[in-house]
Amino acid sequence: MNKEHVSQDYAAEVLDTCLKAGRLMIEGGSETYRVEDTMMRIARNAGIAGARCFTTPTGIFMSLGEHSYTQVTQVKKRNINLELVDRVNELSREFAAKKITLKELQERLQQISISIPDFPIWLQIIGAAILSPTLMVLFMDDYDWIDFPAAAVIGGVSYAVYLAIKRYTNIRFLAEMVTAIFMGVITIFACKLFPKLIVDNILIGSLMTLVPGVAITNALRDLFGGDLLSGMARTTEAVLTAIALGGGIGIAIKLLWGVM
Numbered sequence: 001m002n003k004e005h006v007s008q009d010y011a012a013e014v015l016d017t018c019l020k021a022g023r024l025m026i027e028g029g030s031e032t033y034r035v036e037d038t039m040m041r042i043a044r045n046a047g048i049a050g051a052r053c054f055t056t057p058t059g060i061f062m063s064l065g066e067h068s069y070t071q072v073t074q075v076k077k078r079n080i081n082l083e084l085v086d087r088v089n090e091l092s093r094e095f096a097a098k099k100i101t102l103k104e105l106q107e108r109l110q111q112i113s114i115s116i117p118d119f120p121i122w123l124q125i126i127g128a129a130i131l132s133p134t135l136m137v138l139f140m141d142d143y144d145w146i147d148f149p150a151a152a153v154i155g156g157v158s159y160a161v162y163l164a165i166k167r168y169t170n171i172r173f174l175a176e177m178v179t180a181i182f183m184g185v186i187t188i189f190a191c192k193l194f195p196k197l198i199v200d201n202i203l204i205g206s207l208m209t210l211v212p213g214v215a216i217t218n219a220l221r222d223l224f225g226g227d228l229l230s231g232m233a234r235t236t237e238a239v240l241t242a243i244a245l246g247g248g249i250g251i252a253i254k255l256l257w258g259v260m
Helices: 002-027 032-045 082-097 102-116 121-139 147-168 174-193 199-207 213-224 228-256
Strands: 050-058 058-064 069-074
Touching: 002 032, 002 050, 002 058, 002 069, 002 082, 002 102, 032 050, 032 058, 032 082, 032 213, 050 082, 050 228, 082 102, 121 147, 121 199, 147 174, 147 199, 174 199, 199 228, 213 228
Parallel strands: none
Antiparallel strands: 050 058, 058 069
């Protein structure tokens, strides 16, 4: 009886570790197959047989069949953070190689969940400022060199606004729409002050930093891999994000273009 009690406690510990690792990976934007592979690897190397898991973008179900023990965890926040995905995946491989114990794995996952690895805000803003004119060149054929600094400044400032809004609200797609409106407004003002600037070039270059390209790629990867539920959910989320961005730009142009 005591042995069974210890076995159930150990199974619960393994299950909790697997779910925490899976939740962190989904929050970082990982593909479904990678999440399930990591969770199964942890359970397998912990000596638990009969593990099963089912992953969606909003929740994870996992069962240790030998013990008839099942838990569910919800995923409220999702973003694209490949550094987070890589760290959790690397921890699971270290555990598989017996470099760390289950207890150490739990502690390090807890540390990651408390302080999620990410680039400094100033570096993200600089990255957006560099990326905006680069993408403008990639997607537009007719551009002038004067558009470069304008796209860089507007792209960087708009991304800063996006990060600030996301920090203070939990409403999905609100940050994207408000940022797009802000981006459209300052682009139109800039083009009125400097007539040589081209609105389309600046908007496309700046807006592409917010387009959910990785999310769309992961959605297609899930669909092609047979994870239809996850693929459809990710596709819907990416499409709604794109609609919010396009709608924000449309609102700004509708309100200001005719007036100015």
